[in-house]
């Protein structure tokens with residue numbers, strides 16, 4: 001049995017639904033289907049998830065939201081009408097959308113999560129209706145019914161291990177297609193909580209592990225995962241096969257095509273992931289496989305970059321001799337619930353790198369003030385202009401001269417490096433630079449390792 005997940009770009013309108021349906025029907029073993037919310041139909045279109053966020057914000061601010069309600073419904077109506085779905089079934093979808101503000105939520109964060117989740121919840125319902133209309137034995141399954149339980153923050157949830165026990169007991173027939181909405185689960189108290197953005201990939205991986213699938217096929221809008229973001233590099237090399245840990249590092253650093261957290265259930269269940277194109281399902285796509293026995297074909301597999309970082313740089317003489325210095329800083333971060341990403345250090349210096357999306361401006365000020373008062377550094381600098389580039393490859397293990405090649409290339413482009421981190425993970429080199437230099441740095445490193453593709 002296989003789990004197939006369709007991204008929002010693959011379920012944006014009737015025509016793309018049609019492609020997805022032919023993929024579902026092409027193989028009887030494609031039994032578990034995970035849907036995202038309708039995505040962009042054209043470049044400047046708005047994803048339904050973003051419309052739902054606007055809707056929730058309008059409700060919270062007591063603004064008029066009737067136009068947004070109609071915009072959201074029209075996305076489902078367009079798809080429903082393409083397949084001639086009953087008016088009554090479509091008006092149920094309309095009813096659910098307009099009823100959202102009238103439900104009870106424990107707080108505003110849970111309200112936001114519940115609104116967001118309806119992008120996928122309604123799309124899975126619609127997919128089941130369309131399949132049934134075509135005479136296919138399909139069933140919409142809500143995460144509540146399947147026992148997909150989540151913990152943690154309402155808009156950044158993590159799966160509860162009890163989910164796997166529940167899924168193992170879920171009853172279904174051999175000839176049945178189960179249509180699950182991606183992106184969300186239910187807390188133990190029965191409230192909706194979503195994964196982080198792009199989290200339908202996580203649902204697919206959870207179901208693949210829970211149902212012990214033979215393969216997790218993740219359908220998107222590109223032929224494969226490429227060695228660099230195709231928006232930055234012209235015709236980058238497609239990756240045929242890569243390991244879980246390569247993908248985790250690359251998706252964490254910017255390969256948005258597959259969510260980094262989705263690798264964890266796949267790793268735990270030893271499930272191979274196949275990223276494929278909905279428009280070209282005959283192409284092999286990319287296989288993401290276990291690390292054991294993997295034979296790398298080249299030194300570097302991929303080069304990713306993210307510009308949403310910031311760093312706190314601290315300098316203090318004899319820092320290495322002061323017991324508890326790092327602990328005091330971490331206690332401050334812990335007190336304010338601020339996670340950090342990386343912490344490279346030297347004898348007198350330490351740089352703490354943060355995901356800037358997770359820290360407000362006020363929090364930056366509070367942390368800087370408190371760190372100053374607590375550890376009394378000789379100097380402290382908050383660097384908002386911070387990008388991270390990650391060069392990843394199993395082929396780098398025990399290889400001499402990889403870093404030298406990267407740094408020569410960056411020097412030739414006059415790109416300043418503010419941090420290098422190699423060693424923590426033996427298959428990657430992390431480079432800190434200015435945001436303005438990040439794209440050029442990726443291109444330069446790509447040219448160095450993939451000269452034939454230029």
Ligand SMILES: Nc1ncnc2c1ncn2[C@@H]1O[C@H](COP(=O)(O)OP(=O)(O)O)[C@@H](O)[C@H]1O
Pocket residue numbers: 006007008009010036039198219220221222224225226227228229230231254255256257258
């Ligand atoms: N290295 C990469 N390889 C392929 N696609 C990438 C890469 N890095 C970023 N992307 C982007 O990821 C997009 C697909 O991811 P996403 O938008 O989440 O798709 P979906 O809507 O199918 O979930 C591609 O259209 C591409 O722009």
Ligand SMILES: N[C@@H](CC(=O)OP(=O)(O)O)C(=O)O
Pocket residue numbers: 006007008009036037039047049050119182183196197198199200201
């Ligand atoms: N719809 C959600 C979750 C998701 O995974 O979407 P997509 O598969 O289109 O990236 C989002 O936009 O974040």
